[in-house]
Amino acid sequence: MKLPIYLDYNATTPVDPKVVDAMVPYFTESYGNAASRNHSFGWQVEKVVEDARELIGKLICAGGKEIVFTSGATESNNLAILGAAEFYKKKGKHIISSPIEHKAVIDPCNALEQNGYEITFLDVDKHGCIDLKQLEESIREDTILVSLMAGNNEIGTLNPIWEIGQITRKKDVLFHTDATQCVGKIPIDVEKMNIDLLSMTAHKFYGPKGIGALYVRRKKPRVRLSPIMFGGGHERGMRSGTLNVPGIVGFAKALELSIEEMASEAERLTGLRQRLLDRLNSELDYIFLNGHPTERLPNNLNVSFGYVEGESLMMGVNELAVSSGSACTSASLEPSYVLRALGVGDDLAHSSIRVGMGRFTTVEEIDYAADKMIEAVKRLREMSPLYEMVKDGVDLSTVQWTSH
Amino acid sequence: MAYSDKVIDHYKDPRNVGSLDKNEKNTGTGLVGAPECGDVMKLQIQVNPDNNQIVDAKFKTFGCGSAIASSSLATEWVKGKSIDEAMSIKNTEIVEELSLPPVKIHCSVLAEDAIKAAISDYKKRSEG
Numbered sequence: 021m022k023l024p025i026y027l028d029y030n031a032t033t034p035v036d037p038k039v040v041d042a043m044v045p046y047f048t049e050s051y052g053n054a055a056s057r058n059h060s061f062g063w064q065v066e067k068v069v070e071d072a073r074e075l076i077g078k079l080i081c082a083g084g085k086e087i088v089f090t091s092g093a094t095e096s097n098n099l100a101i102l103g104a105a106e107f108y109k110k111k112g113k114h115i116i117s118s119p120i121e122h123k124a125v126i127d128p129c130n131a132l133e134q135n136g137y138e139i140t141f142l143d144v145d146k147h148g149c150i151d152l153k154q155l156e157e158s159i160r161e162d163t164i165l166v167s168l169m170a171g172n173n174e175i176g177t178l179n180p181i182w183e184i185g186q187i188t189r190k191k192d193v194l195f196h197t198d199a200t201q202c203v204g205k206i207p208i209d210v211e212k213m214n215i216d217l218l219s220m221t222a223h224k225f226y227g228p229k230g231i232g233a234l235y236v237r238r239k240k241p242r243v244r245l246s247p248i249m250f251g252g253g254h255e256r257g258m259r260s261g262t263l264n265v266p267g268i269v270g271f272a273k274a275l276e277l278s279i280e281e282m283a284s285e286a287e288r289l290t291g292l293r294q295r296l297l298d299r300l301n302s303e304l305d306y307i308f309l310n311g312h313p314t315e316r317l318p319n320n321l322n323v324s325f326g327y328v329e330g331e332s333l334m335m336g337v338n339e340l341a342v343s344s345g346s347a348c349t350s351a352s353l354e355p356s357y358v359l360r361a362l363g364v365g366d367d368l369a370h371s372s373i374r375v376g377m378g379r380f381t382t383v384e385e386i387d388y389a390a391d392k393m394i395e396a397v398k399r400l401r402e403m404s405p406l407y408e409m410v411k412d413g414v415d416l417s418t419v420q421w422t423s424h
Numbered sequence: 425m426a427y428s429d430k431v432i433d434h435y436k437d438p439r440n441v442g443s444l445d446k447n448e449k450n451t452g453t454g455l456v457g458a459p460e461c462g463d464v465m466k467l468q469i470q471v472n473p474d475n476n477q478i479v480d481a482k483f484k485t486f487g488c489g490s491a492i493a494s495s496s497l498a499t500e501w502v503k504g505k506s507i508d509e510a511m512s513i514k515n516t517e518i519v520e521e522l523s524l525p526p527v528k529i530h531c532s533v534l535a536e537d538a539i540k541a542a543i544s545d546y547k548k549r550s551e552g
Contacts, residue, residue, distance in 0.1 A: 331488035421458035
């Protein structure tokens with residue numbers, strides 16, 4: 021077993037060697053520009069791109085022409101939200117989203133708010149679930165778009181995409197979903213789910229970074245978007261810029277491989293996730309699962325440990341490449357806004373650990389990770405005055421703290 | 425964030441972790457910080473009343489590696505000192521010893537506060 025153990029598959033994944041093999045010829049041999057119409061170098065890769073487009077479309081039950089290549093999910097989200105807002109502004113300026121969306125959705129929404137749009141952020145419960153009734157009631161005459169993610173990147177909670185699609189279709193409002201965490205992991209059918217716009221990125225499913233796509237529905241209804249980048253009118257005018265041919269080839273290959281083993285992999289990862297949670301629960305008290313207990317991404321576990329501090333916890337598990345809900349380790353000192361929106365206290369938000377499992381995660385690694393987490397938490401609790409006080413029956417909320 | 429070797433050493437091998445009986449007359453307990461700020465330190469001293477010398481010190485800290493190291497170091501430093509000498513320990517000395525970066529200076533301040541709070545608790549109770 022190699023240390024450190026990579027357990028951050030919700031952040032990114034290694035590129036599958038088969039994907040690399042598929043990409044290599046498009047760097048040095050078939051290096052044409054897919055937009056070159058006058059010679060075989062261009063025609064050859066144009067064909068390759070169109071085949072990849074068809075395949076990717078098929079894998080989410082869409083047509084190839086409905087796939088717009090982008091640099092990744094951030095760009096796809098920006099294009100979907102800003103593009104729809106601009107194009108449909110005469111119809112209305114109201115958008116519905118949620119407070120636990122990725123920043124690539126929230127920030128464009130906030131930018132629109134500065135420009136006279138109105139954004140409704142739906143409430144989420146303690147598991148990160150929205151209320152479908154509130155969604156339906158929030159849709160107005162001037163609502164142009166509902167943007168709700170398929171699966172949450174931090175806490176793993178899945179949105180009821182099928183039900184949301186029923187509502188938006190009935191109300192005649194566009195439905196965008198950021199499916200970055202779900203594509204290749206859980207079945208996506210844009211037809212059955214009534215999805216109009218869908219963001220995805222290859223590096224979450226063992227493809228390369230820097231390539232993603234936005235699915236843009238072409239009929240029933242035909243979705244129109246104003247471009248956010250100009251310069252040549254590629255991708256049906258929605259996204260100018262020379263196509264990243266090796267990236268596109270890798271994207272298609274990676275998605276094909278992921279979907280081939282999706283069902284068995286989901287089952288395996290769900291098993292590993294449960295194994296880890298069971299181990300933690302059997303050895304530790306005061307641990308809290310963040311996100312929904314069952315309606316969650318197969319590969320995501322997010323737990324908070326009471327009475328230990330986040331940064332020291334991360335130091336204690338430094339052999340594990342996991343992510344922390346405490347931003348102490350990054351530039352800001354704010355705890356995770358997602359956990360906050362769920363009503364998780366700052367102390368527990370700071371001591372949360374997100375474990376993202378994937379294709380190369382083994383049982384042995386999960387057992388080792390469990391041991392390390394248990395060991396670190398036990399050790400830190402031995403030196404935690406808070407744990408001692410709670411064990412002595414002190415109610416911490418009644419203590420007069422000297423904040424600094 | 426990169427921690428200094430000394431911080432890592434104290435984190436991995438903290439000195440004087442534990443608790444003294446806070447109701448014992450010769451002891452003093454300082455509890456400083458707040459859970460929502462991410463640091464709580466409990467520092468305890470045991471004093472020889474004949475010469476006001478600190479004969480033992482224990483700590484428990486909820487906080488980052490630098491907070492654990494600052495309080496661990498504080499217990500090492502106060503042991504064997506008179507309470508007046510311990511009162512004069514400055515946070516800047518802790519910063520220097522542990523090479524704390526600017527964002528972690530508050531950990532050293534908290535450790536200094538914990539020492540002072542423990543001594544003041546001892547004084548209050550030994551007089552009372």
